Amino acid sequence: MSTFFPMNNGDAVYSYSRNSQIQRELLDGAKEMMEESIIKNLDIKNILSSSNKFHITDLGCSIGPNTFTSMQHVVQVVKEKYHDNNLEFQVFFNDHVTNDFNTLFRSLPVDRSYYASGVPGSFHGRLFPSRSIHFAHCSCAIHWLSKIPKELLDKNSPAWNKGLIHYAGASNVEIVNAYVVQFEKDMEMFFNARAEEIVQGGMMVLVSPFSGWDSLNFFGSSLMDLVNEGMLDESLVDSFNVPIYFPSPDDITKVVEKNGCFSIEKIELTYPQSKLVDEADAKTFIINLRATLEGLFTNHFGSKIAEEAFTRTILKNEEISAWMQMNYKTCQLFIALKRK
Amino acid sequence: MSTFFPMNNGDAVYSYSRNSQIQRELLDGAKEMMEESIIKNLDIKNILSSSNKFHITDLGCSIGPNTFTSMQHVVQVVKEKYHDNNLEFQVFFNDHVTNDFNTLFRSLPVDRSYYASGVPGSFHGRLFPSRSIHFAHCSCAIHWLSKIPKELLDKNSPAWNKGLIHYAGASNVEIVNAYVVQFEKDMEMFFNARAEEIVQGGMMVLVSPFSGWDSLNFFGSSLMDLVNEGMLDESLVDSFNVPIYFPSPDDITKVVEKNGCFSIEKIELTYPQSKLVDEADAKTFIINLRATLEGLFTNHFGSKIAEEAFTRTILKNEEISAWMQMNYKTCQLFIALKRK
Numbered sequence A, B: 001m002s003t004f005f006p007m008n009n010g011d012a013v014y015s016y017s018r019n020s021q022i023q024r025e026l027l028d029g030a031k032e033m034m035e036e037s038i039i040k041n042l043d044i045k046n047i048l049s050s051s052n053k054f055h056i057t058d059l060g061c062s063i064g065p066n067t068f069t070s071m072q073h074v075v076q077v078v079k080e081k082y083h084d085n086n087l088e089f090q091v092f093f094n095d096h097v098t099n100d101f102n103t104l105f106r107s108l109p110v111d112r113s114y115y116a117s118g119v120p121g122s123f124h125g126r127l128f129p130s131r132s133i134h135f136a137h138c139s140c141a142i143h144w145l146s147k148i149p150k151e152l153l154d155k156n157s158p159a160w161n162k163g164l165i166h167y168a169g170a171s172n173v174e175i176v177n178a179y180v181v182q183f184e185k186d187m188e189m190f191f192n193a194r195a196e197e198i199v200q201g202g203m204m205v206l207v208s209p210f211s212g213w214d215s216l217n218f219f220g221s222s223l224m225d226l227v228n229e230g231m232l233d234e235s236l237v238d239s240f241n242v243p244i245y246f247p248s249p250d251d252i253t254k255v256v257e258k259n260g261c262f263s264i265e266k267i268e269l270t271y272p273q274s275k276l277v278d279e280a281d282a283k284t285f286i287i288n289l290r291a292t293l294e295g296l297f298t299n300h301f302g303s304k305i306a307e308e309a310f311t312r313t314i315l316k317n318e319e320i321s322a323w324m325q326m327n328y329k330t331c332q333l334f335i336a337l338k339r340k
Helices: A021-041 A044-048 A066-082 A101-106 A173-197 A213-228 A234-238 A249-259 A282-301 A303-315 A317-327 B021-041 B044-048 B066-082 B101-106 B173-197 B213-228 B234-238 B249-259 B282-301 B303-315 B317-327
Strands: A053-059 A088-095 A115-120 A133-139 A198-209 A262-270 A332-339 B053-059 B088-095 B115-120 B133-139 B198-209 B262-270 B332-339
Touching (some): A021 A133, A044 A066, A044 A133, A044 A198, A173 A198, A213 A234, A213 A303, A249 A262, B021 B133, B021 B198, B021 B332, B044 B198, B133 B173, B173 B249, B213 B282, B213 B303, B213 B317, B249 B262, B249 B332, B282 B303
Parallel strands (some): A053 A133, A133 A198
Antiparallel strands (some): B198 B332
């Protein structure tokens, strides 16, 4: 069973295209490191040999606008490094087949300096011909698991996640372990596919959020409120788990070493400044999470309960602001890799 | 002003995906010729040199299923010709940015033997990096003009197309000339772009319908019925022209020679057997045209009048059956070109 549900599509009030500030802050934080990594590690003359075509992909790109900013940035940095007017860029925007590619295509920047194309499919499998990608980028995406490990749903397993919707806040270590094992399986497939697709000397940059998602507990407690009021069956909460795991530098190092085809050029946890935290803007923060998670909630609970849970979480506004000021720090993991 | 309106999207009763039999009959008719042309003209070892990646594009692909049939056929023929298990195929599905790529991607055959991607944009301009395409296919698409020549809308011009919606049936030669001039301008841009994008020795196959579209007059006369009943202002009919021109072999030869970068390997008018004609299945025929033209009609007349015009045309069912048996013959123009 796949657990993938796309970000909210279109451009309406709770759409991802209008509500992706958290993801943008991560990208802004990664911008400089990506630039440095490209300048330091990319040897374009070697990887292109006689060709003048540079192929970039954004894996798990969603519908914009963040993906356009990143792709234009990669193109810009490579152009500035090489001053080669003959270089031509082709960008492959990838996401699941259920992603709203129509919205993505219709919002492509008119003044882009690359040829654009969309590639539907899971990045846990093959997407491109072998040795055809020179630079792969993946931001805010590898933390989505391909599925929820079945132990979490098994009442007789020590990993049964009763009354919670995520490993954050779970007291039982078996629960987080089940998430880790699934993450490692997914990343094994991810790296196997990329090892085939990326040319020798080609690069891959991964950016992943690292913290802050204990805020998922606020949604969890709204759901439990509905259970206590008799509006929702508790077993529905017990059987719901958000398929997101936030990898640590060690998790990544382990999967990269197991794969064996990439060298880690840089791996770093950073704490970008967050406007949301400065202003403890809980409402924006929650709506942002909603744009990301609504499909997942609606699929499991139906739209009425999902809507009610989001509305109630917004009412916890002050409590969440206080929590943000005390505990929340935007934290991201940046990884630059090179195909050996 | 662009005149492009996509085929009816989704998969509902009047959608293009369910109503594209005419287009499929053309493709079936072209199948054998395409196979012969590939076998005779494609020198894959030369055009790929040391690479094993073969890039195909379907220009103006719409939303399927016809495009999947053609692309699989091209892949199959190339595979059978070369028996090279290392060959990898990447197919670029192209259509206007308003095309329903979500439906296209969601209906991609699961057992396809190529990597799929979508490329949004007009084929009258550049879509791909230079020398990056090995085989371009374009079926039932070049006859769509990029815009309606303005003379057709000018009351003082000899090309004013009063009371009609197409050059078919127009008595004034200036009207058809205006269509021809626009077609030549469009094809100049089309061939200039493809000359940059297709590798030396690469191929392009064009298939275009050549007749049968005088049936557009049935829609025109339904519109004039509405005018006569006072439901529609005549000036709205006078200012409406279907932006479709059916090129002759001479038209194509002229634009190819002007461009100078392609050799014509085969150019042929054929008359494939049509199930629609055998059964004089006027209803299917009209619904098929509707799936293709509804967006265009709705944009100009509004959905109420467009709907009314289509309903009335279906009522002309018997008249159209009789006309089909007397006059209609599926006729297509097949062109195989090679990049010099």
